[in-house]
Amino acid sequence: MLKTEELQINIGPQHPSTHGVFRMLVTVDGETLVDLKPVFGYLHRNHEQLGEVNTYLQNMPFTDRLDYFNSMVNNHAYARTIETLAGVEVPERAQYIRVIMDELSRILNHATAMGFMLGDMGAWQTALLWGMREREKILDMFEYVSGARMMCNYCRFGGVVRDIDDWFITELKKLMQGLPHYFDDFEGLLLNSEILLARARNIGVLPKDLALAYSVTGPVLRGSGVAYDIRKAEPYAVYDRFKFKVPVGTVGDVYDRFLVRIAEMRESYKILEQALEQLPDATGGFINPKVKQQSLKAPAGEAYARVESPKGELGFYVVSDGTGSAYRYKVRAPSFINLSALADMCKGYTIADVVVILGSIDIVMGEVDR
């Protein structure tokens, strides 16, 4: 055999496809990956410490900045934690609104995430820009209800900050008319492409037991063949009232994660349809009027609440000592925990595969570094 020398390469923190300021210290033998060491912390913002200084309401806009693609879901998870802690009732209409926003977030997240992954694979942005087009439409809806496109800050303890009106519902229905076409187009673009199959099948395989050992969640876990979805396992909000399926992969490779995400977008669409149908009228109110938002004090104790964010299980753990701000505040960020399986998924594949595998995990550095 030819004697070869191993080469150490830094992929990141400034690199076109590390999805932010993530750095991979990669040891390669030719093109084959021998070792990978993830290095992060470049975007550390002291989020958890801030959460212990802020009052409960002050912390709500900070949760937007965790996974900045899905601020609605972050708000929901945080609001649910504080509601559990303080024992706040949430009106039914607010629950439905939250579900609608969550599912819209899921669609926009998966659309762009899969676009970015195909971009990493070298498909020159077409899939990405089609996803971005749908994302823009959804962000317009978010802007209408919350006033901001990405940093929505929409949930409040016991409800949401503003009600949705008829205009929103008509516009949402118009938007949803276009979505199935988008799903079909997106699938039709590359789903059975020979090159995509060659690049994605049996690449970055994460076996079921390893996925469980790393406590990976979300589409990555479901791609590995574990049918675990918090919307089914522990139905929060009003998710027990909808009929939807949980797509599950069989191999646990990049292609499975790709398929799972496309199928999840279709399921989200079904949930949206049902939620719009069942949406109760405004008589019940959209927020619990008894809650003092600004001076909310939770009794001493602790609470953990979680939601199925598009990236996996997003949980907030809050310990209260009876004052107006948290004593201890911890975020269980799905991106961070899914990322821990990266090195094991990448070993033995080539550099070209590493960026695709990273794209298929779908990380957001705001959530990883906090």
Next chain:
Amino acid sequence: MADALTQLGFASWLSVLIASIIKVTLILVGGSVGMMFLTWYERRSISYMQDRRGPNRVGPQGLLQPISEAIKTMTKEDATPRDADKIVHFLAPVVMLGATVLSFAVIPWGRMFPVDLNAAVLFVIATGGLHSIGMMMAGWGSNNKFALLGGMRGVAQLISYEIPQVMAIIPVVLMTGSMSLQKIVEAQNDFAGLGWYVFSPVGLLGFALFFTASLAEGERTPFDIPEADSEIIAGYMTEYSGMKFAVFYLSNYMSNLAVCFVTATLYLGGGNGPGVDALGGIAGGLLSLVYFLLKSFALFFVMVLIRATVPRLRVDQLMSFAWKFLLPLVLVNILSASFWVALLRWDQQWPQLTEWFGAPSTADATNWGRLAIAIVLTLLINAGAVALIMRLTNRNVQKHLYTTDEELALGLS
């Protein structure tokens, strides 16, 4: 052109010199201006495929965008890394561009030939092969790991794909009996200018193979591995900025253009088309130029379509595609081209063969009968080879995904 100048009263050496200078200027200006608007064309077409507008602000329809970008790159700082091999780093873009411009010398513009070389086909391939030297120089001279990886990938890719590319031309050379591009164009002028090689089974397969291999030679998607931006930043171009980067870019696009020109000449009949012969003279020449550019830009549009759609291959997949897929098909195509020539041109092309072996058995049949036999035979061989290799490389596509809607256990058994 030199003859016309001599008739005007110039000394013969002077008229050759003037004619050469005019030709060189036309090639250089035509090539680089053509490249500029090629970038505009590519960006605008991709934009429409992606539901956006593309550059439309500078000039009418954004046509002056490439000029503003040329000014931008020229005024940018030209940085050289401290530990780079300065001479090699400087020379790499020059070598790349030089090789590309050389290939333009023999490319016919319709029926107008700058230089009619009798081994023009070899010349085009050889100048294309020089690219690997430029890439290696850039990759090595930059003293950057990404550049080195890109340069290595580039050289490996170019060397692998030159073989199917050259061998895909052999059928054309066999069928024409010449390596001169002019002769090749003339040979495709039958049937009122529509006797293009692409309409024969041999030419069709050859066209597909040559164009695919050329995509790899020109580093176009899905073979843009040496400059895969999502993996190794910009490959061998990583450490280049300003004018040197612009020269790399220019060279890339010019070589893509050259590939389109060569493909159009070899397989799509060059400037041949209905009406060219009927018009004749300067009008016919201009019509042939229009035909030629239309064919070339249609080919470039195919490149753009591919770029906007498919992901890129991995390095090992690229290699196995070249050696396990393209090469066998190319060899089969040479075989069927030999049958084609043997059936159709035996007595005309190589009279000595007729002397040695006697006239071909179908010599007394009409030309049409021979043509039909040749088409059927080569079609059978080529279609059989394609079907066989597709079958051999086929994978079993299993159903990956299933969905469940029962109340889920945690799945943690």
